[in-house]
Amino acid sequence: MTAVTGYEPALRAPSAELGRPRVGHIDFLNCLPLFWGLARTGSLLDLDLHRDSPERLSDALVAGELDISPISVMEYLRHADDLVVLPDIAVGADGPVMSCLLLSKVPLEELDGVPLARTTSSRTTVRLAELLLTESIGVKPEYFDCPPDLPTMMAGAPAAVVIGDAALRASLQQADTFGFQVYDLAEMWREWTGLPFVFAVFAARREFVAEHPELVREVHSGFLKSRELFLDEIDVVCRKAARWAKFDVETLKRYYLSALDFDLGERQLAGLREFARRVGGADAGFAPDLRIHLLETGRTS
Ligand SMILES: C=C(O[C@@H]1C=C(C(=O)O)C=C[C@H]1O)C(=O)O
Numbered sequence: 001m002t003a004v005t006g007y008e009p010a011l012r013a014p015s016a017e018l019g020r021p022r023v024g025h026i027d028f029l030n031c032l033p034l035f036w037g038l039a040r041t042g043s044l045l046d047l048d049l050h051r052d053s054p055e056r057l058s059d060a061l062v063a064g065e066l067d068i069s070p071i072s073v074m075e076y077l078r079h080a081d082d083l084v085v086l087p088d089i090a091v092g093a094d095g096p097v098m099s100c101l102l103l104s105k106v107p108l109e110e111l112d113g114v115p116l117a118r119t120t121s122s123r124t125t126v127r128l129a130e131l132l133l134t135e136s137i138g139v140k141p142e143y144f145d146c147p148p149d150l151p152t153m154m155a156g157a158p159a160a161v162v163i164g165d166a167a168l169r170a171s172l173q174q175a176d177t178f179g180f181q182v183y184d185l186a187e188m189w190r191e192w193t194g195l196p197f198v199f200a201v202f203a204a205r206r207e208f209v210a211e212h213p214e215l216v217r218e219v220h221s222g223f224l225k226s227r228e229l230f231l232d233e234i235d236v237v238c239r240k241a242a243r244w245a246k247f248d249v250e251t252l253k254r255y256y257l258s259a260l261d262f263d264l265g266e267r268q269l270a271g272l273r274e275f276a277r278r279v280g281g282a283d284a285g286f287a288p289d290l291r292i293h294l295l296e297t298g299r300t301s
Pocket of ligand 1 (some may be wrong): 030097100121123165
């Protein structure tokens with residue numbers, strides 16, 4: 001157990017001139033571990049935290065409105081030269097993820113030419129679904145973008161791609177109502193390639209790292225400590241979250257301990273590179289063998 005005794009400044013206060021770093025936070029259950037830890041250690045007070053959906057955070061980081069943020073992997077890949085990836089932390093899965101899903105009322109082989117609703121909150125899962133459907137299943141649905149409201153999505157199509165809390169709700173609570181089968185896209189990727197899948201990385205803007213390398217390292221280590229503290233206190237966090245999240249304690253624990261993979265090590269990087277290799281090219285806006293700039297050692301890979 002990591003002892004937390006009141007406020008322990010985990011991050012050195014940035015200079016008044018600089019202000020606090022502008023840090024993004026995904027407003028889904030998948031990032032609750034970080035939020036919990038940042039609040040418990042007091043690091044939250046040293047950050048100007050912006051809670052939002054993944055696609056809006058991705059755009060804000062790219063536009064320079066945030067300094068450090070989780071970013072959807074497709075957007076990261078498109079802007080990899082402007083960003084530095086924080087190692088050892090990501091939002092991914094090495095097997096079923098539970099919250100990045102393809103829902104379909106018909107067998108996947110029958111989705112050729114059929115409307116398929118894609119959530120507007122995703123940039124990566126929707127691309128992964130398209131990749132798997134095209135190259136693994138061999139079908140090309142008629143994709144259209146739709147806000148993440150399941151009744152609206154399923155009213156216009158027999159199939160949909162959803163992520164986050166909406167996806168958890170869809171598979172755990174709404175499958176019978178709508179009569180769809182649930183296909184876990186991280187599990188399909190794992191079966192297809194043998195690799196983990198990374199949905200979002202944490203990245204800092206390159207010029208921000210150049211100007212404030214120590215601060216970025218401190219935010220990074222604050223994230224790692226938060227994740228550790230969350231794991232130490234998982235029972236209490238899941239009990240508290242179950243009061244408002246509409247999922248029971250065991251489901252939440254399964255989601256955090258068995259489904260989500262918060263690591264970014266060699267295996268996860270191999271999965272990330274494999275995805276880039278398969279979807280990269282002129283249309284995607286990045287090269288299949290692009291360089292990934294990682295924080296700290298300055299190494300590129
Ligand atoms: C595991 C998840 O990972 C996410 C999926 C994303 C995407 O598809 O673009 C972006 C950020 C993450 O929130 C999830 O949202 O459920």
